[in-house]
Amino acid sequence: MYYIGVDLGTSAVKLLLMEGNGRIANIVSREYQLFFPHPGWSEQKPEDWWTAVMEGLKELTKDADKSQIGGISFGGQMHGLVTLDKDDKVIRPAILWNDGRTQKQTDYLNNVIGKDKLSDYTANIAFAGFTAPKILWMKEEEPENFAKIAKIMLPKDYIAYMLSGVHCTDYSDASGMLLLDVAHKCWSKEMIRICGITEDMLPQLFESYDSVGTIKPELAEELDFPKTVKIVAGAGDNAAAAVGTGTVGDGKCNISLGTSGTIFISSKKFGVDENNGLHSFDHSDGYFHLMGCMLSAASCNKWWMDEIIGTKDYAAEQAKISVLGENHVYFLPYLMGERSPHNNPNARGTFIGMTMDTSRADMTQAVLEGVAFAIRDSFEIAKSLGIKIERTKICGGGAKSPLWKKIIANVLGIKVDVISSEEGPGYGGAMLAAVACGEYASVEEAAEKLVEVVDTIEPDKALVEKYNQRYAQFAKIYPTVKELFNEIQ
Numbered sequence: 001m002y003y004i005g006v007d008l009g010t011s012a013v014k015l016l017l018m019e020g021n022g023r024i025a026n027i028v029s030r031e032y033q034l035f036f037p038h039p040g041w042s043e044q045k046p047e048d049w050w051t052a053v054m055e056g057l058k059e060l061t062k063d064a065d066k067s068q069i070g071g072i073s074f075g076g077q078m079h080g081l082v083t084l085d086k087d088d089k090v091i092r093p094a095i096l097w098n099d100g101r102t103q104k105q106t107d108y109l110n111n112v113i114g115k116d117k118l119s120d121y122t123a124n125i126a127f128a129g130f131t132a133p134k135i136l137w138m139k140e141e142e143p144e145n146f147a148k149i150a151k152i153m154l155p156k157d158y159i160a161y162m163l164s165g166v167h168c169t170d171y172s173d174a175s176g177m178l179l180l181d182v183a184h185k186c187w188s189k190e191m192i193r194i195c196g197i198t199e200d201m202l203p204q205l206f207e208s209y210d211s212v213g214t215i216k217p218e219l220a221e222e223l224d225f226p227k228t229v230k231i232v233a234g235a236g237d238n239a240a241a242a243v244g245t246g247t248v249g250d251g252k253c254n255i256s257l258g259t260s261g262t263i264f265i266s267s268k269k270f271g272v273d274e275n276n277g278l279h280s281f282d283h284s285d286g287y288f289h290l291m292g293c294m295l296s297a298a299s300c301n302k303w304w305m306d307e308i309i310g311t312k313d314y315a316a317e318q319a320k321i322s323v324l325g326e327n328h329v330y331f332l333p334y335l336m337g338e339r340s341p342h343n344n345p346n347a348r349g350t351f352i353g354m355t356m357d358t359s360r361a362d363m364t365q366a367v368l369e370g371v372a373f374a375i376r377d378s379f380e381i382a383k384s385l386g387i388k389i390e391r392t393k394i395c396g397g398g399a400k401s402p403l404w405k406k407i408i409a410n411v412l413g414i415k416v417d418v419i420s421s422e423e424g425p426g427y428g429g430a431m432l433a434a435v436a437c438g439e440y441a442s443v444e445e446a447a448e449k450l451v452e453v454v455d456t457i458e459p460d461k462a463l464v465e466k467y468n469q470r471y472a473q474f475a476k477i478y479p480t481v482k483e484l485f486n487e488i489q
Contacts, residue, residue: 001070005429008076015056016426022450040100043093071433073232075240075425076156078176081134084151100345102133123182123280128345132178164213164231167203172239175281206233208284209435232436235284237425244428245393246451248285257398261297277341277381285443292340292378298398300333320361325466329353331370372411373474391415395424409457413464418455
């Protein structure tokens with residue numbers, strides 16, 4: 001059988017066709033536009049996602065035996081607010097995860113409702129990118145549109161709805177809305193009341209590996225798919241990537257270097273750190289996870305290469321970096337503000353430490369190291385909870401860089417495992433579809449049988465010590481300039 005994983009990203013949708021044995025048969029992608037109607041705003045049109053998905057499904061399967069397609073599932077950009085009216089038409093462009101317009105509403109939730117209450121209700125505090133502050137913003141700033149809302153959805157769930165006709169979401173993605181009682185896996189009645197909505201506006205909750213229904217007959221006919229194709233709930237992109245990298249069960253770790261960056265720690269036990277520096281979410285394997293999320297990771301390197309020094313030859317630039325652990329230039333990677341652990345949309349990218357002999361390579365190295373140091377900020381919180389992490393998987397576009405993987409291994413002081421497939425959310429989505437269709441008995445079984453480690457980067461003891469000293473300096477920079485960020489906004 002074939003299983004399709006749909007990775008609905010911020011810049012493009014990537015569709016992956018997987019055989020039951022895990023072999024990837026085909027991958028296609030379709031880009032769509034990102035809109036910035038005001039500084040700090042970030043929006044997309046759900047209709048553009050749907051067009052791209054349909055075009056992608058046709059291209060993906062054109063040479064396959066379509067009669068063998070068993071299921072379609074998803075990994076999707078999290079937190080985005082998609083609103084539908086009573087006729088299931090999109091009311092306004094989706095407000096995305098990296099949108100920073102909701103600081104007023106975020107402050108209200110954290111400071112007036114209170115972080116302790118939010119943590120009790122949802123296991124998390126409010127972040128500007130989360131869905132609940134966006135709902136409050138829409139209620140306050142666009143009351144006419146707010147009054148039209150019949151359904152509130154997340155990006156990937158809009159695609160699942162368009163394919164199946166079912167208003168659905170999964171626990172992992174719903175965890176990032178600040179509307180879910182993560183510990184008890186149900187919608188929070190308190191948060192629903194605070195946001196001024198009703199529970200029937202929210203989609204039905206499923207495990208990530210649950211089938212929500214089958215493909216609409218008219219779409220099956222258009223795509224020449226069997227009418228029995230299951231539409232499977234899927235997961236938020238990080239939880240789907242965790243499945244795709246085998247980060248399921250207890251005490252496993254994955255680092256994703258995509259547009260955003262994450263450190264993802266799976267657990268069979270529910271847990272929250274006392275300062276809510278890490279997100280405490282449900283996982284797509286049916287259990288839980290902790291996650292630190294930085295808003296700009298590989299996108300920092302793309303910005304530096306494409307926009308500042310004007311090159312597409314990333315490897316050539318990195319080849320000029322010859323010595324690690326001794327760079328005196330530091331970079332704060334907060335180009336879109338920052339989430340974990342600082343929760344500050346006003347934070348900005350910052351270089352510090354340049355001298356007259358600072359080279360282009362030093363600056364490039366500072367960008368790579370700055371992202372690694374920012375990941376370590378969240379890593380340190382996990383360690384403070386008594387979680388012992390000796391190795392991590394790695395995925396995302398940045399994981400294609402041997403140098404960056406070496407930096408990550410030594411900044412964190414742990415082994416970095418490279419797996420055979422770097423497709424992350426798309427591969428995880430296909431695996432979830434395979435579980436839903438009975439190809440595997442559980443997500444853990446699928447991960448155990450399909451995820452293969454092909455290389456391991458070992459940390460170097462002397463280099464780890466150098467980076468410990470560098471990190472101690474890096475960690476002092478943000479607290480020193482924090483107030484300045486607020487002044488220059």
